[in-house]
Every structure is written in C-alpha cells, then in structure tokens.
Amino acid sequence: MSLEHAILGFLSTGSYTGYDLKTRHFDTEIPHLWTADQAQVYRTLDRLETSRLVTSKIHAQRGRPDRKEYSITRAGRDSLIEWAGAPHDIPARRNAFLLQLLFASDLPNDDLLNLICTTRAARQQRLEALRSRSAAWARSAGASPTKSQVLERMTIDGALAEERAAIDWLDDCIDLVRDGLPGSEPVSSGTQAQRQLFGLPQPHGGSS
Amino acid sequence: MSLEHAILGFLSTGSYTGYDLKTRHFDTEIPHLWTADQAQVYRTLDRLETSRLVTSKIHAQRGRPDRKEYSITRAGRDSLIEWAGAPHDIPARRNAFLLQLLFASDLPNDDLLNLICTTRAARQQRLEALRSRSAAWARSAGASPTKSQVLERMTIDGALAEERAAIDWLDDCIDLVRDGLPGSEPVSSGTQAQRQLFGLPQPHGGSS
DNA sequence: GTCCTATACTTGTTTTGTCATATATGGCAA
DNA sequence: TTGCCATATATGACAAAACAAGTATAGGAC
Known part of the structure; x- marks a missing residue:
C-alpha cells in the first residue's frame, strides 16, 4: 500500500x-x-x-x-x-544481520570480525550517500525552505540518524569481538570493557 | 531466505x-x-x-x-x-513513516504533530518491550555469559540503539513542528531552532 | 552488423508477508 | 451446549518484492 x-x-x-x-x-x-x-x-x-x-x-x-x-x-x-x-502500524522488525549475528557462535572470531567490519563498511557507504543527498537538499532548498522542503529534510535526518546509530553500534560490536568473546582469547583488557557495556558488576567486587 | x-x-x-x-x-x-x-x-x-x-x-x-x-x-x-x-547485502531502505512525512505538507500542523506523537508513542512501547527483553537476558545470562549469550546481547543492543535513535529523531521533529513550519505560525523562537538544526546561516547575516 | 547507451513500456515466475480459515485434542466456566 | 483457552497442524488467497526477460525507438562506437 x-x-x-x-x-x-x-x-x-x-x-x-x-x-x-x-x-x-x-x-x-x-x-x-x-x-x-x-x-x-x-x-x-x-x-x-x-x-x-x-x-x-x-x-x-x-x-x-x-x-x-x-x-x-x-x-x-x-x-x-x-x-x-492517519497513523499506521510500525512494521514488525526484521533485521537479517542481527539474525546472522545471533547464530554466529560457531564462527571463529576472525571471521566474525570480518563479517561485522564488512557490514560496517556497507553502512558507511550508505551514510556517505545520505550525506550527498543532504547536501543536494541544502543546495536546492536555499535559505528559505518551504514546508515541503522542511519535511523532506526531516526524512533525510531520520535516515541519517538510523545509519549513524547502526554504525555506532557496529563499532561497539567490533570492540567487543576484538577484546575477545567468552571462550576465546582476549586481545586486551576486554573483560572490563564487556562488563561495562553490559552493566555487569566488576568481577573483583569493586564499586565503581 | x-x-x-x-x-x-x-x-x-x-x-x-x-x-x-x-x-x-x-x-x-x-x-x-x-x-x-x-x-x-x-x-x-x-x-x-x-x-x-x-x-x-x-x-x-x-x-x-x-x-x-x-x-x-x-x-x-x-x-x-x-x-x-557470509556477508549479505543490506536490504534497500523502506520506511513508510518517512514516506508519509514526505507527503504530509497539506496536513495541518496539529494533525502532523499528532501523527508524529502517535508514532513516537508506539516507538516508546517498542523500546519498553526491548528493555524487558534485555532484563530477561541479564537474568538468564548471569555473571558469565557464554559466547552465544554475548552475541544475543549484541543483537538486543542493536535493536535498542535503533529504537533510541528513532525516538530522538522523532523528538527533534516534534520540536520543529511545535516551533512552526514554513507557512505557519511559529509558536516560539522557532526560526532560530530550525536554522540551527539545518546548519543554515542566521538570517540577519551574523557569523556564528 | 553488433554492442552499448538512453529513453520507454510490459510481463513471467518465485518467494515472502499478511490475513483468513480450517482441523484436532483436551479442560474449564457459564 | 457454547465459548474460551491451550496445545498443535495445515492451507487458501492476495499483494509486495525481487529477479528475469522481453519489446520498441534512436544514436554512436567498434
């Protein structure tokens, strides 16, 4: 529809x-x-x-x-x-990348990292395309955008917000995997980073 | 697939x-x-x-x-x-709410505001559901999550990030509409708020 | 002449998504 | 008995999405 x-x-x-x-x-x-x-x-x-x-x-x-x-x-x-x-129902969520991630536990960390980085790169490309779209809007709207143009601007900002949020989240995932997931070698002080992300208490009982 | x-x-x-x-x-x-x-x-x-x-x-x-x-x-x-x-293509974007917004220029501001607020409320509900899901995860994962559980956590965080970004953007839209769109009465000093959001220069030639 | 590009329109096929409907085996309340 | 709920399975119909393929009118390059 x-x-x-x-x-x-x-x-x-x-x-x-x-x-x-x-x-x-x-x-x-x-x-x-x-x-x-x-x-x-x-x-x-x-x-x-x-x-x-x-x-x-x-x-x-x-x-x-x-x-x-x-x-x-x-x-x-x-x-x-x-x-x-008229308000319309927001469609049910279907995110294939999240699904993939959910069932990726048997994937070696290197492959998992590669997968996440590939997806991040694709998201970055979409972000760049959106920035171009945004710049084209600014050129055509000028200093006094019409109501229609403002609404259009809002849609561009909505899409930009979504891509940025996805990229930020993917960056966090990259950090997590690099730090080493459970059952694999941490590369740095990953355990603390994991715990902070999950809001879990520090393992040595500190109150921070 | x-x-x-x-x-x-x-x-x-x-x-x-x-x-x-x-x-x-x-x-x-x-x-x-x-x-x-x-x-x-x-x-x-x-x-x-x-x-x-x-x-x-x-x-x-x-x-x-x-x-x-x-x-x-x-x-x-x-x-x-x-x-x-295997990396998979990110699906093409299809966001019916953005589409609706794009063609809403003939909608009175009150109706537009109502539409945006209704959508924001629905998004807030989804966010609450996600928080519950997140809490259930924490209860079941405990202090030492498995690799599988960490991956699951990452998916929940991905969905949380998306809802939060959408809500933040919707809040910005609400502010914009409340401030008055072009061709309608501003409710407050909306013109400046609009310009700051769009990165447009101040209309009286100030350099800021 | 063939291939490519651009402007244009049309249709086939399969899968996915949505909503509807049906069946069956029980238990419980009105 | 009917209606509701839970456990279970199955399928019809239609639209949207994706990919494929085709047609037509031109011009230009090889």
Missing part, C-alpha cells in the same frame, strides 16, 4: 511516466526512504488506474518511444491526503 | 515443532530481530524438509494433538554455517 501512496504522492506534484517515477523520483530523490523496482512501478500504476486513482495519456515523441504519462485524479488526491494523515 | 536460516538456527540447538518455533522462539526470544507468521513457519519447514535440510518425526501425545518434531540434518547445519559466515 505504501508504494501506491508514494506514487500518488509524486503524481500529486505533476504528471509523470513510469520511467520518470522510477529513475527520477525513486532512484534519485527518495532512495533514503523507499525503493521501487521497475516491475512494481508499472504494475502499481496499472492497479491505480484500474482503481481510478490515476489516469494515463500517451504522448508520441520524436526519436524516442511514446511516453505514457500518468496524472492523479481527485479520488487519488483524496486517498493520498487520507493516508498521509 | 533469512526465515529459513532462522529456523535452521533454532533447530541447530534442538528439535522443535512448528508450534514451538512460532510461539517460543519467534514470539518470545527474538521479536527484536525477526518476526514469523504461523503460515510462514509451516510453509518454510515443508520447504526445508523437501530440500533435506531438516527431517520430521511425529510423536503421539496424551491429551494433546500429535507433535511433529523437526530436526536439522547435516546438510542443514552446513547451510547454516555457510550463511552465518
């Missing part, structure tokens, strides 16, 4: 082809908050047209294939406004 | 029925990182059995329906270990 409303949201700002929606809006403007596959876009547009939330019109082009432009209907706008104003 | 490995991961620790897996493992032990629907569990178990990664045996019970217990095979263990050690 969210993809339908994302498409309606973009069409509320203008008429676009499936190709525009895919390449310009989803791939360029909002990769930080939603992703849409080409097959999905066209299929969803079909469904929206069947439901009379959008209409389409074919425009011939010179030197290029015809454009099939979609426009939002009144009913489509109503549906969008209704959706935008 | 992750659900398959989650199921294999649990079966690597013992033999369980579909019901055990659903009610005990997914609903109680790992809601902070994965969710599985009953229909999915049974379907996936069927598929795993067809692939010879698990086997099943029916045990009659007194006063209760028969139990169909599943056990992991050698091939299943190999598949699990292989999966646990």
Whole structure:
C-alpha cells in the first residue's frame, strides 16, 4: 500500500511516466526512504488506474518511444491526503544481520570480525550517500525552505540518524569481538570493557 | 531466505515443532530481530524438509494433538554455517513513516504533530518491550555469559540503539513542528531552532 | 552488423508477508 | 451446549518484492 501512496504522492506534484517515477523520483530523490523496482512501478500504476486513482495519456515523441504519462485524479488526491494523515502500524522488525549475528557462535572470531567490519563498511557507504543527498537538499532548498522542503529534510535526518546509530553500534560490536568473546582469547583488557557495556558488576567486587 | 536460516538456527540447538518455533522462539526470544507468521513457519519447514535440510518425526501425545518434531540434518547445519559466515547485502531502505512525512505538507500542523506523537508513542512501547527483553537476558545470562549469550546481547543492543535513535529523531521533529513550519505560525523562537538544526546561516547575516 | 547507451513500456515466475480459515485434542466456566 | 483457552497442524488467497526477460525507438562506437 505504501508504494501506491508514494506514487500518488509524486503524481500529486505533476504528471509523470513510469520511467520518470522510477529513475527520477525513486532512484534519485527518495532512495533514503523507499525503493521501487521497475516491475512494481508499472504494475502499481496499472492497479491505480484500474482503481481510478490515476489516469494515463500517451504522448508520441520524436526519436524516442511514446511516453505514457500518468496524472492523479481527485479520488487519488483524496486517498493520498487520507493516508498521509492517519497513523499506521510500525512494521514488525526484521533485521537479517542481527539474525546472522545471533547464530554466529560457531564462527571463529576472525571471521566474525570480518563479517561485522564488512557490514560496517556497507553502512558507511550508505551514510556517505545520505550525506550527498543532504547536501543536494541544502543546495536546492536555499535559505528559505518551504514546508515541503522542511519535511523532506526531516526524512533525510531520520535516515541519517538510523545509519549513524547502526554504525555506532557496529563499532561497539567490533570492540567487543576484538577484546575477545567468552571462550576465546582476549586481545586486551576486554573483560572490563564487556562488563561495562553490559552493566555487569566488576568481577573483583569493586564499586565503581 | 533469512526465515529459513532462522529456523535452521533454532533447530541447530534442538528439535522443535512448528508450534514451538512460532510461539517460543519467534514470539518470545527474538521479536527484536525477526518476526514469523504461523503460515510462514509451516510453509518454510515443508520447504526445508523437501530440500533435506531438516527431517520430521511425529510423536503421539496424551491429551494433546500429535507433535511433529523437526530436526536439522547435516546438510542443514552446513547451510547454516555457510550463511552465518557470509556477508549479505543490506536490504534497500523502506520506511513508510518517512514516506508519509514526505507527503504530509497539506496536513495541518496539529494533525502532523499528532501523527508524529502517535508514532513516537508506539516507538516508546517498542523500546519498553526491548528493555524487558534485555532484563530477561541479564537474568538468564548471569555473571558469565557464554559466547552465544554475548552475541544475543549484541543483537538486543542493536535493536535498542535503533529504537533510541528513532525516538530522538522523532523528538527533534516534534520540536520543529511545535516551533512552526514554513507557512505557519511559529509558536516560539522557532526560526532560530530550525536554522540551527539545518546548519543554515542566521538570517540577519551574523557569523556564528 | 553488433554492442552499448538512453529513453520507454510490459510481463513471467518465485518467494515472502499478511490475513483468513480450517482441523484436532483436551479442560474449564457459564 | 457454547465459548474460551491451550496445545498443535495445515492451507487458501492476495499483494509486495525481487529477479528475469522481453519489446520498441534512436544514436554512436567498434
């Protein structure tokens, strides 16, 4: 349902082809908050047209294939406004990396460290991409952003917060593994670091 | 694919029925990182059995329906270990709340604020549930957690970090909306708060 | 001519997720 | 007897997601 409303949201700002929606809006403007596959876009547009939330019109082009432009209907706008104003359930959590970590106890620490570092590197790349997106926003919004632009800014900040939190947590995991997990050699004074992270008492009964 | 490995991961620790897996493992032990629907569990178990990664045996019970217990095979263990050690792509981002926010510019500020507060409340509930999960971990791990338990702890911390970051960001959004968005009345000295958040220069040309 | 790119649209197939529904064996309360 | 709960298993239907493949109109490079 969210993809339908994302498409309606973009069409509320203008008429676009499936190709525009895919390449310009989803791939360029909002990769930080939603992703849409080409097959999905066209299929969803079909469904929206069947439901009379959008209409389409074919425009011939010179030197290029015809454009099939979609426009939002009144009913489509109503549906969008209704959706935008209603609270929706937060989806159940599904994080494959956490799952992987949970069942990684038989993995040697070196391999585990490598896995965590690889994931951290990928997260760092996403963070860099978000920073670029953020910079592009600043350039386009200028000194007096509109309400729409402020809302967009908020979404970018939301995505940035999520990546940063993940990276910080991964750094903590790296420290933990480097310090040595139970059943493996600590590399440094790891036991104290572990205990501090877990809020466990110091093993020698100190009150700190 | 992750659900398959989650199921294999649990079966690597013992033999369980579909019901055990659903009610005990997914609903109680790992809601902070994965969710599985009953229909999915049974379907996936069927598929795993067809692939010879698990086997099943029916045990009659007194006063209760028969139990169909599943056990992991050698091939299943190999598949699990292989999966646990390999880096996997981070899924594309899809955050319906951010999408909603992006297209909420026509929403009155009061409604927008309500929407954000409702979401924040739901996030707070998830955080509380995670804290309970965390406390249960501490009680069961005791003073000398195993490697497995430390990994589990890391997953709980990962989920806690995510919820906390989301709540902090939502608080910032609430402040922003309360201060008044462009095109609406500021409630307090909101313009400066906005500018500081966005790293924009002060409008009267100060250098700060 | 082939391959690649860009602009464009379309559809098939499989898996995952969600919600719904059904079955069976008991016990207990109204 | 009905309804509820717990233990258990099973499956239907539909949509979303992912990957694959195809079509068409051009231009440019090799």
